[in-house]
Amino acid sequence: MIDVKPINLSNKTIGDINAPGVITPSINYLNLPVKVLQFGTGVLLRGLTDHIIDKANKAGIFNGRIAVVKSTSTGGTDAFAEQNNLYTLQMKGIENKQLTEETVINTAIARVLSAADEWNLVLKEAENPELKVVISNTTEVGLQLVEENIDQQPPSSFPAKLLAVLNHRYKSLNGSAESGLVIIPTELLPDNAIILKSIIKKLIAFNGLSADFEKWLDESNYFCNSLVDRIVTGKPSLEEQKQFEQKNGYHDALLIVSEPYCLWAIEGDDKVKEILSFEQADPGAVVIPDIEVHRELKLRLLNGTHTLSCALALCMGFDLVNTATNNAQFSAFLEDLMKEIYEAMPYKPEAKLAAEFSERVLDRFRNPFIQHQWVAIAQQYTTKIITRVLPVLKEHYRLFNNAPENIARGLAAYMFLMSKVVKDNKEYYLTYKNERHLLKDDKIGILVEKWAVNPASVMASEILGAKEIWGEDLSQLPGLAHSVQNKLNDIVKNAQPHKQKEN
Known part of the structure; x- marks a missing residue:
């Protein structure tokens, strides 16, 4: 038996992947604009929120991709770059008492930027008028007040980074009402958006930002509490990776595994629900007034x-x-x-x-x-x-x-x-x-x-x-x-x- 070397997942090879059971894009995802700025590259976001956005795109609902900001110093963005930000999510487990397995190539991420090395490009994302949503998962430690100047390249804390992005967007788009964003922290804390906004408010005062900017922040942006729940076990073992490649014929350095169950509950009104149209793509995503x-x-x-x-x-x-x-x-x-x-x-x-x-x-x-x-x-x-x-x-x-x-x-x-x-x-x-x-x-x-x-x-x-x-x-x-x-x-x-x- 001759071993056939698996192809590497990328934009160029995705059309060659035809393994039974692997869901590949049915759309030209490269033409979709960036509508989401995401702080965090962790497996929970990739296995839950990014999956729901990808699912919505494949259904022709949300039609927007994600620019990801990598804030931690560990690791790099090379694996994402080498695969054109594509990755595979395997969902395996029990649903309705039946064993189930689904494999999806996720095309939701447009680019991954390093906050440490590419902060100017992160701020450039803030200038995009089609941007609608900010998502974060920086762990509970990330929602802490650090009194610092937001003009640093970059600021050290996530709230200061976010404030820098919002302030840059306000200036670039002249503080228009339609330039406001829906901001959804997914850190596992009750009232996570309330906590985040309270930190942002203190940083506005510390940085001496204008009353007009604060008014825009309050009136044109939506800070939405959210709750996420899905076990994402992350990168499989070497043996599991090998079995995956033999079965499906391609190599994915970013392959992750999760359970089928997912919940992304977002607290928002009808306006938020309209903006977050990806909610329609999965029963696990819900936008309701009280979560x-x-x-x-x-x-x-x-x-x-x-x-x-x-x-x-x-x-x-x-x-x-x-x-x-x-x-x-x-x-x-x-x-x-x-x-x-x-x-x-x-x-x-x-x-x-x-x-x-x-x-x-x-x-x-x-x-x-x-x-x-x-x-x-x-x-x-x-x-x-x-x-x-x-x-x-x-x-x-x-x-x-x-x-x-x-x-x-x-x-x-x-x-x-x-x-x-x-x-x-x-x-x-x-x-x-x-x-x-x-x-x-x-x-x-x-x-x-x-x-x-x-x-x-x-x-x-x-x-x-x-x-x-x-x-x-x-x-x-x-x-x-x-x-x-x-x-x-x-x-x-x-x-x-x-x-x-x-x-």
Whole structure:
């Protein structure tokens, strides 16, 4: 058998790629104008927001490409340049309980500019009258105030870079109302656009910019809170890359992999919705006046379920999320848990939306292509319970005034898991299947101390009653300590043979 060297992905070779299942452009993408300025080259943006824009372009809806600003000093823009900014996204996983796979060559990015070396070209993008949107994902650390001069080449912080771009656009296009932009930060912070705009306002004052510019910023631009959710695992392994090339006949140095599920919820009015026409291309993209419902669904039914099922999965001997979810007993627990959480969500969505979301959560948990380890999810376990679970627990008591069965089971498993933690020097380690895993948890010292001086038969009251952990005495909630203790007793009893065998 003769090995055929795969072709390299580029504008010149894209027409030669005809592998079954690979979606290639059906449009002349080179003729589309730049309508989006994007700060960040990370896989989340390429696997989610840029995918939706590309999908819209292929459907003839948005008809605009992206100029990307690379702000970090690591890596370079060479890989993008060599492939004419083309890259492949593979979406693999479970949808509607069925295994699915889709491979798309993304043509949305027109150019990638280095902020450090090509800041003048970044500012040139601001002069483009067809520019409509700014997207960012500079990590949560990127949304910080750094008091600095925006005339630097370039400014160091993302907000200062953005202000420099906006100020240059204002001057270049004479502050016209139609030159305003829709600005969508996707950093994983609540009210991310509100935070960004407040920083911009402080930088306007620090830089002594005009009142007319600030008026244009307020009246002609839209700062839109947003929420993104998609697991993008990024660059595949060398073996996976080789298999991809053998199957499809081309090499892509920028190949990335994601799950099928995606969410890009953007807070905006009808005018914003009109500008962001790419929303029409994918059901995962939504522009609505209030995105809190999507935040609550993610925080409670996805993150809260992860948190409350993590310790139980480890107690049952499961290493990975997908293997646990494919177990009938564990899957039944997840379904019952999500129903219980839904009934007590502080911000309650309609039942149909919650049911659909819950089904997608189970699909995502079952994804065989994502090796998500439970021990990784156990990091900062106590903080996750405080932020994700306690509001639901309190609302359950307000509505029903009794102990929630499945939440109590999750809390009992969490307590048992903490009994397997030991301190070594200044670090704490979870022992699981005879292996030690470094565990980070701000309250771990208190939990370890309680297990050291108390028998398992009183641990529910001891831990739930610890104000230094929860900020309040949770043992006062009627029946909670009793329910958690009974479930903890069962877990301890069932774990005894395994414990004796280890000794």
